[in-house]
Amino acid sequence: MPGAQIEARGLAKSFQAPVLEDVSFQVRPGRSLALVGPSGCGKTTILHILAGLISGDSGQVELSPKEAGRSLVMQDHGLFPWKNAARNLELPLILAGLAPGERKGRVAAMLQSMGLAGLERRYPSQMSGGQRQRLALGRALIGRPDLLILDEPFSAIDAITRETLQELLVSLWKGLGLTIVLATHSIDEAIFLGDQVLVLGGRPTRILSSLDNPVAGLDRDQNLPAIMELAARVRQALAARV
Amino acid sequence: MPRRILRLALPVGFSILMWQISALLLGPRLLPGPLAVALDFFSCLGDRAFLKDFSASALRAGAGIALALAIPFPLGLAMGASRRLDALLSPIVFLTYPIPKVLLLPILLVLLGMGEAPKILLVAVTVGYQVLVVTRDSVLSLDPRFLDSFQSLWPRGREAHSKSFRRLMLVWHVLGPAALPSAATSVRLASGTAVAVLFMAESFATQRGLGYVIIDAWGLMDLPRMFSGILAMGLLGAFFYSLANLAERRLVPGGNA
Ligand SMILES: Nc1ncnc2c1ncn2[C@@H]1O[C@H](COP(=O)(O)OP(=O)(O)O)[C@@H](O)[C@H]1O
Numbered sequence: 212m213p214g215a216q217i218e219a220r221g222l223a224k225s226f227q228a229p230v231l232e233d234v235s236f237q238v239r240p241g242r243s244l245a246l247v248g249p250s251g252c253g254k255t256t257i258l259h260i261l262a263g264l265i266s267g268d269s270g271q272v273e274l275s276p277k278e279a280g281r282s283l284v285m286q287d288h289g290l291f292p293w294k295n296a297a298r299n300l301e302l303p304l305i306l307a308g309l310a311p312g313e314r315k316g317r318v319a320a321m322l323q324s325m326g327l328a329g330l331e332r333r334y335p336s337q338m339s340g341g342q343r344q345r346l347a348l349g350r351a352l353i354g355r356p357d358l359l360i361l362d363e364p365f366s367a368i369d370a371i372t373r374e375t376l377q378e379l380l381v382s383l384w385k386g387l388g389l390t391i392v393l394a395t396h397s398i399d400e401a402i403f404l405g406d407q408v409l410v411l412g413g414r415p416t417r418i419l420s421s422l423d424n425p426v427a428g429l430d431r432d433q434n435l436p437a438i439m440e441l442a443a444r445v446r447q448a449l450a451a452r453v
Numbered sequence: 454m455p456r457r458i459l460r461l462a463l464p465v466g467f468s469i470l471m472w473q474i475s476a477l478l479l480g481p482r483l484l485p486g487p488l489a490v491a492l493d494f495f496s497c498l499g500d501r502a503f504l505k506d507f508s509a510s511a512l513r514a515g516a517g518i519a520l521a522l523a524i525p526f527p528l529g530l531a532m533g534a535s536r537r538l539d540a541l542l543s544p545i546v547f548l549t550y551p552i553p554k555v556l557l558l559p560i561l562l563v564l565l566g567m568g569e570a571p572k573i574l575l576v577a578v579t580v581g582y583q584v585l586v587v588t589r590d591s592v593l594s595l596d597p598r599f600l601d602s603f604q605s606l607w608p609r610g611r612e613a614h615s616k617s618f619r620r621l622m623l624v625w626h627v628l629g630p631a632a633l634p635s636a637a638t639s640v641r642l643a644s645g646t647a648v649a650v651l652f653m654a655e656s657f658a659t660q661r662g663l664g665y666v667i668i669d670a671w672g673l674m675d676l677p678r679m680f681s682g683i684l685a686m687g688l689l690g691a692f693f694y695s696l697a698n699l700a701e702r703r704l705v706p707g708g709n710a
């Protein structure tokens with residue numbers, strides 16, 4: 212059952228101060244949406260609403276099919292430091308009520324496909340940043356979600372590893388037919404990973420611009436005219452706020 | 454390795470030297486020298502009665518500490534996890550927390566008699582209060598990210614599953630392992646007090662145990678034996694200290710990052 216459709220309408224959220232105001236968007240099954248905006252603009256808040264961790268003050272999120280599975284890769288990975296790689300991967304399966312035999316098989320397969328074979332007994336603190344991020348990605352995918360939500364997944368990683376991981380994400384996205392929503396503060400990353408790029412800003416935050424991106428996942432050559440033009444439009448939208 | 458031995462040997466050697474000097478100044482009737490005590494201690498190691506006293510104390514301390522984990526640790530987790538339980542229990546806990554638990558000794562003796570139970574229980578209460586408070590606090594101060602992370606892993610369609618199962622999973626996979634290292638720390642820090650209250654309990658309410666050996670030798674003015682008993686009790690405390698220290702390090706693999 213690949214891909215879920217998301218329909219978010221009029222999301223608003225205040226903490227001490229209003230953070231989000233009237234954020235609406237739609238993501239079609241198997242497509243990806245990149246949220247880009249400055250730190251503190253409410254990206255995590257939107258993703259947590261999508262993931263069902265918090266609810267908005269108003270507005271609604273509709274997933275279809277209704278029972279579509281969703282999982283979240285948290286900012287700073289959210290792995291449990293007291294569990295080794297295999298046990299971190301296993302937890303969602305335990306919570307889903309799978310039998311131990313099946314859990315073992317799926318954990319081994321996920322370690323393999325994330326390029327973490329042989330590291331199953333390592334604790335997160337004993338892994339590199341890139342390996343941790345692979346593990347977090349694997350933990351989010353092991354429950355076979357239709358919607359994958361990623362909160363600045365690669366921002367704490369060196370540039371070379373980041374490119375490898377971005378490619379990995381694209382191949383998973385295309386291979387599994389996932390719907391993806393990701394937050395980033397990197398314009399390049401938003402353009403490489405998002406079919407659609409939502410530029411967020413203002414106070415309280417609203418959508419400054421929504422751009423269709425035909426080159427997502429295809430090329431990362433920043434000198435390509437299509438990519439240069441998109442990047443310029445994102446920068447324009449960010450600069451024009453207030 | 455040689456460096457570590459040197460770092461240990463220097464202060465130990467210095468202490469023994471100071472001890473020897475003081476013993477020479479005070480004379481053997483007030484303070485036996487290290488050699489006399491060492492000789493007596495080694496003869497104790499071959500003395501079945503002394504070994505029985507040693508193991509009696511070790512078992513009491515061990516059982517007390519085990520009990521101090523078995524009940525207060527889960528209770529601390531439960532208080533941390535349940536607002537209602539915490540509201541009910543924490544006023545009682547914090548009112549009684551500052552009371553020196555050794556004051557319970559006569560009460561326990563009246564209630565439970567002269568057997569093992571009051572001694573074990575006194576150690577358990579002394580250590581257990583620390584474990585309880587530290588465990589509760591470490592659950593309450595847990596980084597909320599971990600709670601979000603756990604919640605985000607909960608599969609859709611299982612929201613309806615029993616709330617208590619969900620809470621059990623949270624305690625087992627998140628709160629428990631997160632709080633264990635601090636619980637081990639509290640045992641380590643309380644191990645000295647544990648041996649101290651055990652000494653109190655054994656010094657009059659029994660005929661067996663290192664506390665009895667010390668007090669008995671004191672009565673007979675057998676100073677080398679008295680010091681052997683003190684040394685043995687000290688080693689007992691050091692043993693539980695290192696045990697907890699080891700547990701602490703094993704429970705935090707590669708640091709709690
Ligand atoms: N739980 C919270 N309590 C209070 N304020 C919050 C909370 N979560 C987020 N905020 C505030 O909401 C704003 C948006 O935060 P966030 O969604 O984390 O932004 P971003 O992910 O884009 O950096 C920030 O100003 C932040 O301080």
Ligand SMILES: [Mg+2]
Pocket residue numbers: 251254255256286362363
């Ligand atoms: Mg954020």
